[in-house]
Amino acid sequence: MELLLYLFGLVGFLFIQSLHDIIVVADTFSSTQSLCNEVERSALLWFKESIVVNNCASHDPYSFPKVASWNLDGVSGGDCCSWDGIECDKDSGHVIGLDLSSSCLYGSINTNSSLFSLVHLQNLNMAFNDFNNSNIPVGLANLSMLKHLNLSNSSFSGQIPSQISGLSNLVSLDLSFNIDSSYQRLLKLTSPNFSSLLPNLTRIEKLHLSYVDMSSTVPSVLNNLSSLTSLHLDDCGLLGEFPPGIFQLPNLKFLSVQGNEYLTGHLPNFERNSTLEAINLGETSYSGELPTSIGNLNSLNELEIWSCNFSGLLPFSLGNISHLKVLDLTNNSFRGQVPSSLENLSQLTYLSLCQNNFSGSNFPRLGELNKLKYLIICNFNLNSQIPYLANLTQLDFLRLSSNQLTGQIPSWLMNLTQLIHLDLSFNKLHGPIPSSVIQLKNLEFLHLFQNHLSGTVELDTFAKLKNLTKLHLSLNHITFLSKTSPNTTVQKFKHIGLASCNLSEFPDFLREQDELEFVDLAYNHIHGLVPKWMWNTSKENLGFVNFSHNFLTGFDQMHDVFPWPRLGILDLKSNLLQGPLPIPPASTLIYLVSNNMLSGKVSSLICSLNSLYALDLSHNHLSGTLPPCLGNFSSFLSILNLRSNNFQGMIPQLEFLILGNNRLHDVFPYWLGKLPELKVLILRSNRFHGDMGSPASNFEFQKLRILDLSYNNFRGKLPLGFFKNLIAMKNVPEEHLTYVQAIATIYLLGFALNENYDYSMTITNKGVKTVYAKILDFFTAVDLSCNKFDGEIPEVIGNLKVLHLLNLSNNFLTDRIPSSLGDLHQLESLDLSQNNLSGEIPQQLTELIFLEFFNVSYNNLTGPIPQGKQFNTFQMSSFEGNFGLCGDQITRNCGDSKSLAPPSIFEDDHGSESPFDFNWKAILLGYGCGLIIGGIIGHIMTTRKHDWFMKNFGNRRRQREISAKRRGSRN
Structure with a gap:
């Protein structure tokens, strides 16, 4: 028996030993036998020869040219399956994966x-390379087995080829972020369009098409993609309503459509079984309230709905x-209170509640959300000390x-030793x-700031913060x-903001700064x-320079063009x-x-400024003709203010202009009407x-x-066709208590800078010229x-329903005052004098309940002056020079027929205008020519509320609201 057991054990050992030897031999064989298919290896080598490797083509710091390892020599011994970026099928040896992302590939x-x-x-992954604006090759259609395609x-x-839609095995498709240096979209999906893909x-x-230009609605077929887990359609030019069913897709985890400003929609009701982990609707036109059911999104990690039109209570x-x-x-x-339940969001790392209409009282206690890394609370009317966040x-x-x-900067703030960015600007902190x-x-x-x-x-204090670069x-x-101790080494700043800091000279420490991007003095x-x-200060880096509102007379050393090659503002x-006018660089x-x-002619060197958004040369002594090249400035030019100089000649073919107070000699430039965003013409x-x-x-x-x-010297009939086109003066907009501004978001030296340009006007208000530093965005005027x-x-002027000011004075207008002017229910100032x-004065004008200034003096009007409402407030000066008028305002009894006869000196036997009447016009020319508006052209947007509104227009706004309620409809 023992012998039998021994024999069985010996046989088992020999079997195991033999098996081990077979495995060793197999391993040895596999180490010398390549899996790589020779035909495919040749194809890879041919591809390597056809593409250019450029180390600047990939911006990833970990990028390297993966194709460098593709050769028949070296460690791989020609086995393409071991080359960088190659994946082979272990059974067949076929190349099934090619990852050349961040591989410094350039060309096409x-x-x-x-x-x-x-x-x-x-x-196939070719992301993070530079294919130099070439088209996506249609040869991709040959790769019918593709499951994952990434060309981001x-x-x-160019147009995304229709052949992509034939890759029916695709599980993930990423064509996103093919953009140029100014963030403009390079890829299009228009013909064929999104629906046909x-x-x-x-x-x-996974469908990622961010920054693909679609300019279309979102196809409802997306509702049928039940396998979809990730949908990214950022900044695609989408419009119309977003299909709400997409939120209900059973496997969807990530949804982002930010940056599609014309995309509308409302959030649906959410079920408890929702798989959504991230929702990003930023910069869209989504509106409505957040549904109560949003609390059912148990898996949600990110909710980003910034810059939308959401409203109501949280x-x-x-x-x-x-x-x-x-x-x-x-x-x-x-609006309303920020709910105290936000205190329960213990996992929050990022919270921003800026720029809403929240009320500030009973603000949530956020001091226990100790995982927060980013906290942004702004535009609350807290009127309190800084909340305790220690x-x-x-x-x-x-x-x-x-x-x-209010109050002082608290000492506990210094316990937040991880702080990299601290912004306490635009408050009332003191001390x-x-x-x-x-x-x-x-x-x-x-x-x-502020x-x-x-x-x-002392600069010495900040010099101890060695990481501080933006002050x-x-x-x-x-x-x-700005003086420092002898042994102090001042760090290299990128931003220096020292406006209104009682400086009497340029801070000497700026001499040694060579990394500055922003300087404000x-x-x-x-x-x-x-x-x-x-x-020479930061010569290669300066992008923003503000030396305004000082007493500078010139430059110690003058250059034909300022030597700051990256200057933006x-x-x-x-x-x-x-x-002469200093000329900044072309950037x-x-x-x-x-x-x-400044004086003299504008140098032709200004023609190099072909990227301008705004150029303001107003209120100088510049002269000569306008350089013809101004008409060739870029399509981004939104503000051109040349008023109050001595320019003469004709207007170049400009797209945007402010040319008041010069000596320009030209006919009316009707070609300006082709500018789709033109809102103000001066x-x-x-x-x-x-x-x-x-x-x-x-x-x-x-x-x-x-x-x-x-x-000016315009003559002939008032332009009937022109008034018919003024659609924006016919429709009643929703009034916003905001100001007219041009706002540019300038991407400069790696940061986004919002640059605002305020507009101003001088207007005759109640007969007195009044300067307004800012203009409310709903204001309308014709002068x-x-x-x-x-x-x-x-x-047809009566169709301009939202007109606030109409001034037709000092012309040669005849016939009757049209009764249709009584339809201008928003009118606040009407000047028809000196015509x-x-x-008779139409009785319908008494319906203009907001009319505060009215002047029809020095005309040939007759009959009784209307009585009641606003007309009882107008003084004699509003009607003088009309010897046929009667009424209480001018103490001329309408029952006395003799008093109504106009003096014969005003009209000769032929009914023509008398020399006396002409002399009155000559003497009084300019009286009542009251609307002087400057600095308004181009992309006009709105900004935040200001106390100035309540002082000048607030009571009238409330009166309008009361009147609207009485009428049962909104003005």
Whole structure:
């Protein structure tokens, strides 16, 4: 028995040993036998030879040229399956995966490339390369087994080929972020369109097409893609309503459609079994309230609905989303209290509640959300000290701007030692900047702009914060001392904001700064010349320079063109600069040099500024003809303000212009009507002449809201066709308590800078010229005064329902005042003085309940002055010079027929205008020519509320609301 057991054991051992030997031999064989298919290896080598490798083509710091390992020598011994980026099937040896992302590839891929002979490919990733704006090759259609295709971030351009839709096995498709350096879309999906791409992609799980230009609605077929887990359609030009059923897809986890400003929709009701983990609707036109059922999204980690049109109260159930890490509600119309349930979101790392209509009282206690890294609370009317946040020790980013915060900067703030970014701007903080700020060792950005901080601040304090690169102390009550101790080494700053810091000279420490991108020294007391050394300060980096509102007279060393090659914004306005116009570099986007003493002709070197967004040369002594090249400036040019100079000649073919107060000699430029966004046109005080005629089409000047052609030599009939086109003056908009501004988001040196350009006007209000530094966005006006228009006032003016000001004074208008003017229910100022109008004042004008200024003086009007309502408030001066009028306002009894007869001196036997009447016009020309508007053209957007509104227009707004309620409808 023992012998038998021994024999069995010996046999088992020998079997195991033999098996081991077989495995060793097999391993040895496999190490020398390549899996790589020779035909496919050749195809890969051919592809390597056809493509260019450029180390600048991939911006990933970990990128490297993977094709460098593709050769027949070296460690791989020609086995393509072991080359970088190659994956082979272990059974067949076919290449099934090719990952060349971040591989420094440059150029284009030919449609006949050997790449497309790899017909077994299932995974192709060419992301993060630079294919130099070439088209996506149609040869991709040969790769019918593809499951994963990624061509993102690689500068492909043109129409996405229809052959992509034939890749029916695709599980993931990523063509996103093919954009140029200015973030413009390169790829299109228009012909074929988005709808035609989808029908065959029934297996798709991941569809990423961000920054593909679609300009279409979202196809409802997306509702049928039940396998979809991730949908990214950011900034695609989508419009119309987003299909709500997409939110209900059974497997959808990630949904992002941000940046589609014309995309509308409402959030649906959510079930508890929703799989959604991230929703991003930022910068869309989504509206409505957040549904209470949003609290059912138990898996949601991110909710980003910034810059939408959401409104109403925040639901208390928002605090039930226990896994929520990112909550961004910035720039909506939410109102009421922020629910206290937000205190329960213990996993939050990012919270932003900026720019809504929340009320500030009973603000949630956020001090226990100790995982927060980013906290942004702004535009609350808190009127309190800074909320206690000492426990948020993980905070990297803290922004508490525009909250009406009071008191001093608290000492506990220095316990937040992880802070990198601290923004307390636009508040009412007072007292000194605490010296203990040096405890914030990691601080890189300190923004204390526009508070009531006071005292003396030394550069030495900030020099101890070695990581601090962006320092903004502007618009406080501090005195900044830039001198440092002998042994102090000042760090290299990127931003320096020292506006209104009692500086009397250029801070000497700027000499040694060579990394500055932003420098603001406005509103100081700096006299004399800009020092020569400033030209070498951060010469290669400066993008923003503001020396405005000082007493600078010139430059210690003058250059034909400023030697700051990356300059984007240059503001030199409101100084004492003399001599010729300084010319900034070609990179300049905004150049403001108004309110100086510059003289002479504008150099032709200005023609190099072909990227301008705004150019303001107003209020100088510049002369000569306008350079013809101004008409060739880029399509981005939105503001051109040349008023109050001595320019002469004709207008170049400009797209946007403000040319008031010059000596321009031209006919009316009807070609301006082709500008789709033109909202204000100011050509006052020039030498324009001739008959205005009519627009060429019915689609011109439709957005015009303010028209000022006063003080010119226009003649002939008032332009009937022109008034018919003024659609924006016919429709009653929703009034916003906001100001007219041009706002540019300038992407400059790696950061986005919002640059606002305020508009101003001088208007005759109640007979007195009043300067308004800002203009409410719903204001509308027509001023054609001080010209030579004749004939009757067109009835169609009565269709301009939202007109606030109408000034037709100082012309030669005849016939009756049209009764249709009584339909201008928003009218606040009406000036028809100094004309030849006849007949009676229409009784319908008494319905203009907001009319505060009315002037029909020096016409040939007759009959009784209407009585009641606003007309009882008008003085005698509104009606004088009309000897046929009677009524209480002029103490002329309407029952006395003799008193109604006009003096014969005003009319000769033939009924013609008398010399006396003409002399009155000559003497009084300009009286009542009251609308002077400057600086308004281009993309006009709105900004935040201001106390100025309540002072000037608030009572009238309330009166309108009361009247609307009484009428049962909104004005």
